[in-house]
Amino acid sequence: xxxxxxxxxxxxxxxxxxxxxxxxxxxxxxxxxxxxxxxxxxxxxxxxxxxxxxxxxxxxxxxxxxxxxxxxxxxxxxxxxxxxxxxxxxxxxxxxxxxxxxxxxxxxxxxxxxxxxxxxxxxxxxxxxxxxxxxxxxxxxxxxxxxxxxxxxxxxxxxxxxxxxxxxxxxxxxxxxxxxxxxxxxxxxxxxxxxxxxxxxxxxxxxxxxxxxxxxxxxxxxxxxxxxxxxxxxxxxxxxxxxxxxxxxxxxxxxxxxxxxxxxxxxxxxxxxxxxxxxxxx
Amino acid sequence: xxxxxxxxxxxxxxxxxxxxxxxxxxxxxxxxxxxxxxxxxxxxxxxxxxxxxxxxxxxxxxxxxxxxxxxxxxxxxxxxxxxxxxxxxxxxxxxxxxxxxxxxxxxxxxxxxxxxxxxxxxxxxxxxxxxxxxxxxxxxxxxxxxxxxxxxxxxxxxxxxxxxxxxxxxxxxxxxxxxxxxxxxxxxxxxxxxxxxxxxxxxxxxxxxxxxxxxxxxxxxxxxxxxxxxxxxxxxxxxxxxxxxx
Amino acid sequence: xxxxxxxxxxxxxxxxxxxxxxxxxxxxxxxxxxxxxxxxxxxxxxxxxxxxxxxxxxxxxxxxxxxxxxxxxxxxxxxxxxxxxxxxxxxxxxxxxxxxxxxxxxxxxxxxxxxxxxxxxxxxxxxxxxxxxxxxxxxxxxxxxxxxxxxxxxxxxxxxxxxxxxxxxxxxxxxxxxxxxxxxxxxxxxxxxxxxxxxxxxxxxxxxxxxxxxxxxxxxxxxxxxxxxxxxxxxxxxxxx
Numbered sequence: 001x002x003x004x005x006x007x008x009x010x011x012x013x014x015x016x017x018x019x020x021x022x023x024x025x026x027x028x029x030x031x032x033x034x035x036x037x038x039x040x041x042x043x044x045x046x047x048x049x050x051x052x053x054x055x056x057x058x059x060x061x062x063x064x065x066x067x068x069x070x071x072x073x074x075x076x077x078x079x080x081x082x083x084x085x086x087x088x089x090x091x092x093x094x095x096x097x098x099x100x101x102x103x104x105x106x107x108x109x110x111x112x113x114x115x116x117x118x119x120x121x122x123x124x125x126x127x128x129x130x131x132x133x134x135x136x137x138x139x140x141x142x143x144x145x146x147x148x149x150x151x152x153x154x155x156x157x158x159x160x161x162x163x164x165x166x167x168x169x170x171x172x173x174x175x176x177x178x179x180x181x182x183x184x185x186x187x188x189x190x191x192x193x194x195x196x197x198x199x200x201x202x203x204x205x206x207x208x209x210x211x212x213x214x215x216x217x218x219x220x221x222x223x224x225x226x227x228x229x230x231x232x233x234x235x236x237x238x239x240x241x242x243x244x245x246x247x248x249x250x251x252x253x254x255x256x257x258x259x260x261x262x263x264x265x266x267x268x269x270x271x272x273x274x275x276x277x278x279x280x281x282x
Numbered sequence: 283x284x285x286x287x288x289x290x291x292x293x294x295x296x297x298x299x300x301x302x303x304x305x306x307x308x309x310x311x312x313x314x315x316x317x318x319x320x321x322x323x324x325x326x327x328x329x330x331x332x333x334x335x336x337x338x339x340x341x342x343x344x345x346x347x348x349x350x351x352x353x354x355x356x357x358x359x360x361x362x363x364x365x366x367x368x369x370x371x372x373x374x375x376x377x378x379x380x381x382x383x384x385x386x387x388x389x390x391x392x393x394x395x396x397x398x399x400x401x402x403x404x405x406x407x408x409x410x411x412x413x414x415x416x417x418x419x420x421x422x423x424x425x426x427x428x429x430x431x432x433x434x435x436x437x438x439x440x441x442x443x444x445x446x447x448x449x450x451x452x453x454x455x456x457x458x459x460x461x462x463x464x465x466x467x468x469x470x471x472x473x474x475x476x477x478x479x480x481x482x483x484x485x486x487x488x489x490x491x492x493x494x495x496x497x498x499x500x501x502x503x504x505x506x507x508x509x510x511x512x513x514x515x516x517x518x519x520x521x522x523x524x525x526x527x528x
Numbered sequence: 529x530x531x532x533x534x535x536x537x538x539x540x541x542x543x544x545x546x547x548x549x550x551x552x553x554x555x556x557x558x559x560x561x562x563x564x565x566x567x568x569x570x571x572x573x574x575x576x577x578x579x580x581x582x583x584x585x586x587x588x589x590x591x592x593x594x595x596x597x598x599x600x601x602x603x604x605x606x607x608x609x610x611x612x613x614x615x616x617x618x619x620x621x622x623x624x625x626x627x628x629x630x631x632x633x634x635x636x637x638x639x640x641x642x643x644x645x646x647x648x649x650x651x652x653x654x655x656x657x658x659x660x661x662x663x664x665x666x667x668x669x670x671x672x673x674x675x676x677x678x679x680x681x682x683x684x685x686x687x688x689x690x691x692x693x694x695x696x697x698x699x700x701x702x703x704x705x706x707x708x709x710x711x712x713x714x715x716x717x718x719x720x721x722x723x724x725x726x727x728x729x730x731x732x733x734x735x736x737x738x739x740x741x742x743x744x745x746x747x748x749x750x751x752x753x754x755x756x757x758x759x760x761x762x763x764x765x766x767x768x769x
Contacts, residue, residue, distance in 0.1 A: 001361040002385035004393065006352060105386045108379045120488050225484070235495055238470070238486035243393035245480035248499050255492060324586065342588060342616040353657065395541075397568060400556050401590075402656045404616040432541050435587025435683065437556050437568035440542030477542040478561060517540050517570055521585060 002105055016220050023208045030059075030214060035257060037212040037264055042159060042272050044167040052168020052191060054272075056160040059214055060150030065142060065160035067168040067191065071182060072139040074130065082129020084140040086115040088157055095149035113239045114144065114157050117197050117228035121236035124165065125192035131173060131180050138170060140191065151215035154226050154239075158199035159269065165191050166273035196273065197236060198265040200258040201226040204246060209254055211261050225251070227258045231266050290465045293450035300450065301461050302331075309445065309457040309505055314425075314516040316433045324434025326516075328426040331459065332416035337426040339434040342404035350405075356398040357405045360389035362423050364412040384420045391424055391444075391473055391483035397437040406436060417463040418446050421471050424483065429513060433520075442482055443509035444473025447498040449488065454498055456505045468494075472502045476510040536574050536740075539567040539582060546580050556590075557582035572740070589615040589682035589712040591660040595651040598677055598714035599662060604638050607631050611647065611662060613712045614682060619660040621649060626664050646672040648708065648716065668708075675706070675718030678729055680736040682713030687739040688732065695735065698745050702752040703728045727755050 022029055032038065038059030047053035050066035074081060088110040092098045103111070118124060129138040142164065144157045172186035203213035203221035210217055213224065222244030228237035235255070240246075246254065293301060300306065310331030319325035322338035329335075345351035362385045366372045377385075392408065408430065410423040421444035428442040448458040449468040458469055468488030474481050490498060539545055548563040557569045558580060567573065571582040591597070591613065599611035599619055608631075611619040623631035626640055641647065647662075648669050654660035664670045680688065688709045689696050700707040705719035705728050715732055719725035731748050741747065 001359050002382070002389040003350065003359050004352065004355070004357040004389070004398070006350065105382050108382045109386055112379065112383050116487050227486075230489075233492060235486065235490045235492065236488075238484055240387075240481070240484040241390070243390040243482075245394045245475065245478075245482050246484075247479050248481060248503065251481060251484070251499060252496060255495060259492060323588070344616060344618060397556065397559070401616055432570055433586060435569055435584050437559075438541045439559060439561075439566070439568065441540070475542065477544065477566065514540055518538060521538050521570065 011216055011220050015216070019216065019220065020206055023205065023210075028210065029216070034209060035211045035261055037155075037261065038214065040159075040265075040268050042163050042268060044163055044272050050164070050168075051170070052164045052166070054160045054163030054167055056156045056163065058150075058152060058156040058159070058212070060148060061146075061153055061156045062148035062150070063144060063146050063153065063156040063160045065144045065157070065164040067164045068141045068143070069138050069168075069170060069191075070141075071131070071180070072137055074134065074137040078126075079134035080130045081126040082137040082139060083126070084115075084118065084124060084129075084142060086111050086118065086142045086144065086161065088114060088144045088146065088153075090146050090149065090153075094146045098149070109239070109241075110154055110157060111144075113154060113199075113226065113228075113237065114142075114161055117158055117199055117237040118142075118161065118165075121195075121197040121228065121230055123162070123194055123197045125194050128189075128192035129170075131175065132178050135178065136180055140165075140168075149215070151218040152201050152212050155199045155201050155212060155265075158197065158228065159265065162193075162196045162198070162269060163272055166193055166196070195230060196266065196269050197228055197230055198262050198269065199226050199228045199237070200261045200265070202254045202258050204244060204250065204254070209250075209257055211257060225254050225258070227255060229259060229262045231262070233259055233262075291461060293455075293462055293465060294453050300455060300459070302459050304459075306453050306455045307501060307504065309508065310459070312509065312512055314429065314512055316429050316516055316520055322430070322434070324430040324432065324436070326426040326429035326433060328422050328429070329414075330418055330422050330457065332414055333412075333418050333422050334414040335410055335412050335419060335423040335426050337408060337410040337423065337430040339406065339408050339427070339430040339436070341406040341434070342401035342436065343407075345403065345405040351403045354399060354402050356396075356401040356403075358389055358393055358396065358398060358408065359405055360385050360392060360408045360410075360427070362388050362410045362412070362420065364415055364419070368412045368415040384423075387483055387485065388420060388424050388427060391442060392427055392431065394480065394482040395428060395438045395440055395442055395475055396431060397439065400437050406431075417458050417460045418471070421445055421473060421483075424473050425509065425513065429516065432517060440475035440477050440480075441510060441513050442473050442475055443506045443513060444471060444483060445502055445505040445509060446471045447502045447505075449490065449494065449498075454494065454501055456501050468498075470495075470498055470502070472499065472506075474503070474506050476506055536572040536583075538570075539573045540570055541566075541568055543567045545573055545582070555580075555582060557584055583686060584683050586681075587683050589613065591615055591617060591619070591651045591654045591712075593651050593653055595711040596708070597649055597651060597662070597712040598672070598708075598710035598716055599647050599649055599712075601641050601643050601645045601647065604641070604643060606637075609637065609641055611649070613660065613662075614679065614714065615660070615712060617654070617660055619649075619651070619662050621647065621662040621664065625652075625662070626670065628665075641671055646677050646714075646716070648672055648710075672716060675716055676725060676729075677714055677716050678732060680713050680715060680732060682711070684736045684739050685709055685711050685713055687744075688715065688735055690745060695745055695748070698749050699728060699731060699752075702749055703731075703756070724756065727752060 046055040052067035168191040169187040172183040172188035174181040224241040313329040324339040450466040473483035571584040603610040608622040649662040652663040
């Protein structure tokens with residue numbers, strides 16, 4: 001059951017007015033322009049036991065993604081494809097009100113939105129995760145730990161997931177007919193990535209649209225719209241968060257703002273994932 | 283070799299029609315009814331094609347446990363749930379991650395409409411049961427929920443109407459059917475408070491160009507107008523006796 | 529129709545009901561968006577002088593100070609009682625209101641009102657932050673010791689009372705029973721004859737079912753007369769058959 005959240009993060013009214021009055025002057029509380037992302041760093045290989053990992057810091061937000069994989073049987077309707085599973089954890093160490101336990105609705109929603117962005121963009125080449133058609137495929141686990149909850153966890157999670165996937169290698173495999181020998185100790189091919197995907201979140205606050213909201217902006221925002229993009233501007237996922245509303249004209253405006261903001265993210269991602277298109281030669 | 287694989291069917295036929303014979307901008311047959319449960323404060327059932335969802339509203343009522351109550355508004359508790367026999371294969375009755383997410387987006391969409399500040403320290407409970415699942419269940423659930431809230435007499439800014447727009451074989455289609463949902467290239471559920479022109483729910487699963495996205499919103503708006511009219515007719519017909527009031 | 533009768537129209541949530549400009553009373557059933565006014569409930573819209581009023585057709589009882597309500601004692605506490613008034617909010621009656629003096633330490637309040645007792649009370653105060661406080665100071669207020677209580681939808685109370693109390697007076701005058709309508713949808717009655725009590729209950733449910741039928745008061749009157757064997761050929765009864 002989904003409940004109206006209690007006011008665990010009450011922003012004093014005067015602060016709201018303060019934030020709004022700064023916005024009226026065309027700037028944000030941390031000095032950014034409305035369309036600016038916060039400082040961003042992406043570090044691959046942060047967790048060495050993972051087959052691939054990435055730490056993303058976006059302003060005060062810190063997110064660590066790790067990739068693991070295991071052999072699996074394919075789904076009957078996709079016998080020649082591997083699978084992947086995304087799981088976001090809002091860890092108790094990330095924020096004062098977060099509790100241990102199974103993922104709450106916010107974590108579930110984040111997982112599913114990241115999953116859809118990766119799936120619908122076809123960023124991962126699932127066919128190349130097939131070992132023996134109908135018999136054996138790879139299942140890739142993308143676990144995303146939110147370490148510091150500083151606003152816009154979704155965009156950071158998407159960046160971390162993509163960077164970790166680009167960092168990841170499958171174990172070495174020797175295939176002899178239907179016989180598959182997996183050598184866990186040795187690196188095999190890279191996880192087959194087609195292209196990166198990014199998510200851009202825009203918060204609506206009064207009459208303002210703010211890209212990459214930090215925690216206070218996010219808390220007092222009326223609503224947020226997160227849109228996932230490919231580099232050519234194609235939209236590969238949308239999720240509206242929160243109980244506020246937008247007009248269709250505002251949707252138009254938000255989409256344009258979000259799309260214009262993707263280039264910075266693709267640039268930053270490319271700094272760490274430079275390698276030939278498609279990753280690995282057969 | 284890949285005998286198991288089901289082939290994607292053609293979704294748009296030679297004559298430009300869809301697999302179920304509809305035009306791209308045509309919705310499935312719709313049926314709505316309010317006030318069908320005795321115990322609930324408000325209730326409604328909405329059918330769209332073979333999708334059927336029943337919603338009951340209880341409240342505003344005292345909140346238990348009390349510490350979850352909010353001092354300035356009613357807490358809304360929303361559960362979207364599919365009955366085990368609503369799908370081809372039996373669905374496990376426990377709440378799936380999908381149902382958890384949908385419960386949340388429905389709650390947020392309803393909160394945009396309900397004047398929860400009228401009843402501080404109380405709870406408004408909304409229970410939606412999907413009786414038949416055949417694409418579009420979250421929107422049908424949301425529409426039945428909005429009718430049930432109105433039927434319960436809880437003040438709200440507007441009713442909420444919603445429909446999915448998708449892309450099948452490159453064509454924009456209104457109100458996806460199950461095949462289009464499974465094989466189409468995009469599925470964008472969108473819900474609005476029509477008289478206020480406000481979008482309360484928006485998701486996209488699949489891919490759109492920015493131009494398609496805008497065209498999809500236009501197409502959805504047309505469907506939403508139609509659904510909204512039906513919702514109003516449904517409510518009006520329950521009170522038709524009051525039309526010739528003294 | 530008399531000249532007092534107003535034109536009422538059915539409105540639904542989201543229906544445009546007017547424009548800002550003319551004098552407007554605050555109502556939870558009307559909201560403003562820009563300079564337009566919208567209904568928030570299923571109700572009947574009435575123009576009263578310069579004011580738009582919506583009578584909701586569904587909903588719960590929202591307590592207002594001054595309301596006469598019929599409450600059910602739910603719990604006996606040290607210094608008072610928790611009272612169910614068919615509202616999202618539990619009401620509280622202080623012992624002193626009933627006793628006319630402070631409650632003595634250790635005094636057993638069950639001696640005065642126990643769980644399951646009905647009381648007739650007035651809402652003394654209620655705001656958004658605290659429970660409704662009841663008072664039983666006043667004539668006719670206090671424990672209900674005789675008669676019968678029935679529950680109807682609280683949004684029907686205006687109709688049960690009627691314009692200038694016409695309906696409630698018809699009900700009591702024609703049946704010979706005492707009738708009191710609580711604003712919270714509870715109706716108390718005290719009849720001499722079982723037969724008239726049964727008929728009265730039937731009439732109350734009829735009014736709940738079809739509150740806005742044309743000439744309802746006359747219909748109720750003639751039905752009662754018919755059933756109790758009073759001359760039904762009276763002019764006003766005839767006019768409504």
